[in-house]
Amino acid sequence: xxxxxxxxxxxxxxxxxxxxxxxxxxxxxxxxxxxxxxxxxxxxxxxxxxxxxxxxxxxxxxxxxxxxxxxxxxxxxxxxxxxxxxxxxxxxxxxxxxxxxxxxxxxxxxxxxxxxxxxxxxxxxxxxxxxxxxxxxxxxxxxxxxxxxxxxxxxxxxxxxxxxxxxxxxxxxxxxxxxxxxxxxxxxxxxxxxxxxxxxxxxxxxxxxxxxxxxxxxxxxxxxxxxxxxxxxxxxxxxxxxxxxxxxxxxxxxxxxxxxxxxxxxxxxxxxxxxxxxxxxxxxxxxxxxxxxxxxxxxxxxxxxxxxxxxxxxxxxxxxxxxxxxxxxxxxxxxxxxxxxxxxxxxxxxxxxxxxxxxxxxxxxxxxxxxxxxxxxxxx
Ligand SMILES: Nc1ncnc2c1ncn2[C@@H]1O[C@H](COP(=O)(O)OP(=O)(O)O)[C@@H](O)[C@H]1O
Ligand SMILES: [Mg+2]
Numbered sequence: 510x511x512x513x514x515x516x517x518x519x520x521x522x523x524x525x526x527x528x529x530x531x532x533x534x535x536x537x538x539x540x541x542x543x544x545x546x547x548x549x550x551x552x553x554x555x556x557x558x559x560x561x562x563x564x565x566x567x568x569x570x571x572x573x574x575x576x577x578x579x580x581x582x583x584x585x586x587x588x589x590x591x592x593x594x595x596x597x598x599x600x601x602x603x604x605x606x607x608x609x610x611x612x613x614x615x616x617x618x619x620x621x622x623x624x625x626x627x628x629x630x631x632x633x634x635x636x637x638x639x640x641x642x643x644x645x646x647x648x649x650x651x652x653x654x655x656x657x658x659x660x661x662x663x664x665x666x667x668x669x670x671x672x673x674x675x676x677x678x679x680x681x682x683x684x685x686x687x688x689x690x691x692x693x694x695x696x697x698x699x700x701x702x703x704x705x706x707x708x709x710x711x712x713x714x715x716x717x718x719x720x721x722x723x724x725x726x727x728x729x730x731x732x733x734x735x736x737x738x739x740x741x742x743x744x745x746x747x748x749x750x751x752x753x754x755x756x757x758x759x760x761x762x763x764x765x766x767x768x769x770x771x772x773x774x775x776x777x778x779x780x781x782x783x784x785x786x787x788x789x790x791x792x793x794x795x796x797x798x799x800x801x802x803x804x805x806x807x808x809x810x811x812x813x814x815x816x817x818x819x820x821x822x823x824x825x826x827x828x829x830x831x832x833x834x835x836x837x838x839x840x841x842x843x844x845x846x847x848x849x850x851x852x853x854x855x856x857x858x859x860x861x862x863x864x865x866x867x868x869x870x871x872x873x874x875x876x877x878x879x880x881x882x883x884x885x886x887x888x889x
Contacts, residue, residue: 579628602650624655642702704757732760
């Protein structure tokens, strides 16, 4: 590809790397002498793939909508000398995958995950989905500041034109099952991919493996088995971190966090627990493992649905044999259901559940802190 010396008001200085959407350069902006990053699309992109150029422009449009400390700021988009380009904040740092080799503490890694989750939640808050969440798209600098970048295949709200069902976009190891199937995706796809990112950052391993990318996509399309809890890969990681990561990684989006805000709240709660009891957190890997296993694998919703269906069949049977009894049964069943629905509509059930989860978390944490065990300080 022919590389121009200048593009718009920017002088290209050095190549930073190449990705699926083009090449990224470090550049200097005239007049104000600002250092920026310029992402260039190949010169012939418009001719060979007009949809790609449209996506590229969407990237800029989507990202420029928000300014947040944990998101790379987009300065502008344009076309010059035959190249479509996007100008953005230059991040002096490394992509998140290099943090794995640094042997940092769990608390440190978790704090980085929280920053990234804040960026994601801010973008989701204005209706922008990333769709390509992976460690390479999260950078951190010397001061530990984390920024999510590359809304390369982002879409704005429900822009139907660019959400063609059947178009697979993203990186296989991080892809959500719905994305791997080419289904329509929503913000929960980022929750899944971010779950894979957190897993990898915490353990250096990926939750789901396959011999090649093709098999990875095929497996992902029908993902049923939960990932092994992170603490299995890296003993010493507390059970409440297991719980957060595992909840992101359900194959069925309905079982994941429904919003990144919910996910962020749980990340913050886990950080609170981590900070409030650093020694006991890392002292009981075996107990943590057990708690993590029990906390992720029970499909309560499915059990509930099955019981409900069995009850309906039972009622049906009775209504054939003794109609009076069935009416009494129906009334006793319907009234509590109606009351429950009313509570749900008022948001009382969610509030109650949230409070229960929080109580449960704190009680379990206290119990573990009190349990006699030889403390070890690895990972905190
Ligand atoms: N704003 C930026 N500041 C600094 N480096 C960047 C920036 N954007 C991208 N890069 C670097 O350029 C490389 C290529 O980026 P990209 O085209 O997004 O591809 P990918 O995300 O697939 O690696 C990245 O891996 C990153 O190291
Ligand atoms: Mg990128």
